Amino acid sequence: MLETVPPASIPAELIAELRALLPPAALLTEPEALRPYECDALSNKRRTPEVVCLPETLEQIRAILRACHLRGVPVVARGAGTGLSGGALPVAGGVLLSLARFTRIQELDPVNRTARLEPGVRNLVVSQAAAPHGLYYAPDPSSQIACTIGGNVAENAGGVHCLKYGLTVHNVLGLKILTMEGDLLEIGGQALDGPGYDLLALFTGSEGLLGVIVEITVRLLPRPEDVTVLLAAFPTLAAAAATVSRILAGGIVPAGLELMDQLAVQASEDYVQAGYPRDAAAVLLCELDGCSAELEDETARLEDLLRAGGASSIQRARSPEERQRLWAGRKAAFPAAGRLAPDYYCMDGTIPRHRLAEVLEQIGRWSREYGLRVANVFHAGDGNLHPLILYDAARPGELERAEAFGARILELCVAAGGTITGEHGVGVEKLDAMCSQFGQAELAQFHRIKEAFDPGGLLNPGKAVPTLHRCAEWGAMHVHGGRLPFPELERF
Amino acid sequence: MTADLSRSLAERIRAAAREHKALRIEGSGSKRFYGRTPCGEPLEVSGHRGIVRYQPQELILTVRSGTPLAEVEAALAEHGQMLPFEPPYFGPGATIGGTVACGLSGPRRPYSGALRDFILGVSCINGRGEILRFGGEVVKNVAGFDAARLMAGALGTLGVLLEVTFKVLPRPACDLTLAFEMDAAKAIETLNRWAARPLPISAGSHHGGRLYLRLSGSEAGLAKARRELGGEALGPAADYWRSLREQTLDFFQDERPLWRLSLPPATPPLGLGHDADWYLDWGGAQRWFKSDLPAKRIQKRAADAGGHASCFRGGDRDAHVFHPLPAALLARHRRLKQAFDPAGILNPGRLYPEM
């Protein structure tokens, strides 16, 4: 099982050992210094760590892991702490291991088109460093100014362009990993594959449960020659949603295809005035890229598809400035939604694209039922929903209502043939939802995979994979009289 | 023709696990030559077949493992779609299960992605005889460890595949193959220079003093690239790339062991033998080498260049055929194998002798 019983607090001997191993500035134990580490971007779950280590060398990381391993003390790795599922939340009696000091780009190889990075390098920095060579790093999470490449690998982060260019897992070629036992594993490198099992895939998205990622080799892509951005307004949410499938079925794979509903559009307009149509029930933002000769043709076809889908108006960005303006509306959507209510809860399920309309309608009905507004702004081309449930934590019961509503949305995603998380990970947030997606046999297999890399169960314990016991309890609550949730929905 | 044999296959595996009897998983046998010598009683999976779900508008396909690859590609072609990793068949009966278990990708690989990149989910039977489902039928999914992609290239040692869900893509409107006269060093340099630019490249190879380049896209896009790059247009282009992928070119008709080297693409020619013994694919990232040299020598050279080497065909199939793993990594491979197949009954020794 993942949950070993850790000591209630860190043994004093271990703290003394860490003090001997690390320079003074690399060990935090004072309450004020620890506070920034008490949560990630899922800020309603907090725990102040007892100790934060900020090592600067690989050998220091190895020594920390070995010392903790010997004493059976858990370790939680942390990048920038922008995770949205509590993955970097400290655990009781555990050490928080920050990779923030590992910010070097070790090598940028424009000929082989790869970059070798320390785990604390920020996502955007990679593309900036590659830009002089006409290259870039494709995965571009909205948090790319802040989040680290190590955290991206641990979460298999996506972005607005992953419809065409893939997630982190499609863009990582090599990893160096330190296991809890202190062994260094080198997987892949600059070649397109490595010998043995595909551990690159296994480690990508493993949420810090299998090993500490200490080096990442990513592939870089040539910047597209040309880019077109279209913004289409729709009279109904359902029409916008249905047009998403129509575009892909039409043989077009856009670089990005985002949907915003009316509430999201209006909030964004109030905030940045990007010129979005405030009266539209929904808009689709669609980016095409490729060589100029090809693009003109494709754009014309896209416009036809948008019109056939019922678009009432289409704006086309003709200059880089206009492109930026159209994207600014989308990029501001999250902070803008933050102005609509004191708090919001961002969900992250994925569903088959052809069910977008029906699932969004159901979320709308529940929104009225729960008395909580929902703004939708999401990666429609991937079917990756991000309903933002607006609430006010200061009002008694509202947070609980928002959480209950969110859990129901995730179950709906599973019932529609989708998943409880498209890119934000399970962390501590979606442990119960995991029980609705996986059966006992799969969960047991996940635990055995964990044990293969971390036999003591010390790396990020209690995250990502629920115990069978927890799911048994969850199941007892959810399956009444053998009936699954949403019997009315066809199951895949 | 469709049939669901999941239950009986799981029953066979449970029985074998109880008796600690090794099973040799068999599709059509088209890739029997690949990996180490199979051992154990045959477990036939080719009867478990049929396309379970294909939604062209979703660009997603779920198929049973025994389904012939040819049947799948024909179904996709009807809707103008394709498996973008251009998998080799190595025999008319090649099944989806064998294709995924071997994890091989064709010439399009560096430009579109590998087989594992297009796997969205699998269902499989582990060595305990449990039917497990990982991943799903959506393109973005980070719930649970990615055990689905882990099956790609595992040669059946972690589980018997039952179903695989792929992301598929629209077929490009046109293809054009160009040939250029130059030596290997120049070809490697050229292919990598082109790959760093936004050109519609979908394959690049070199042999016998000629660089071959395939462009895929719209007519207008290809015409423009062609004007820029020059070169001589090759006749029915599909035939060349198919012969390279299927290893039916004259180069591959040879008694000597055939080595596959996977390298950083811009690695200069490695020497070791004559130029004529090398065939470059994947824009330089995959190189075929015919040689009687000792494995250690070839593998050392590949590792020094930042890659690895496996004996793809011929040679001693009872020895190591894949690049040996460092001790710490091998230890994790063995533990992972035990995590899925504690009795060690699924294709034992097919990948590495130690597991």
Ligand SMILES: Cc1cc2nc3c(=O)[nH]c(=O)nc-3n(C[C@H](O)[C@H](O)[C@H](O)COP(=O)(O)OP(=O)(O)OC[C@H]3O[C@@H](n4cnc5c(N)ncnc54)[C@H](O)[C@@H]3O)c2cc1C
């Ligand atoms: C405003 C905002 C927008 C966002 N937009 C997107 C988006 O578009 N797409 C998307 O995918 N995500 C998005 N995210 C989520 C988040 O940014 C990503 O999950 C990101 O990958 C986390 O990186 P981090 O460095 O902050 O990791 P952290 O939050 O510090 O850690 C995340 C997890 O990774 C583990 N971890 C971190 N570093 C390592 C390491 N070196 N080795 C092992 N484990 C490690 C941690 O233990 C934890 O489980 C967004 C977040 C915010 C706040």
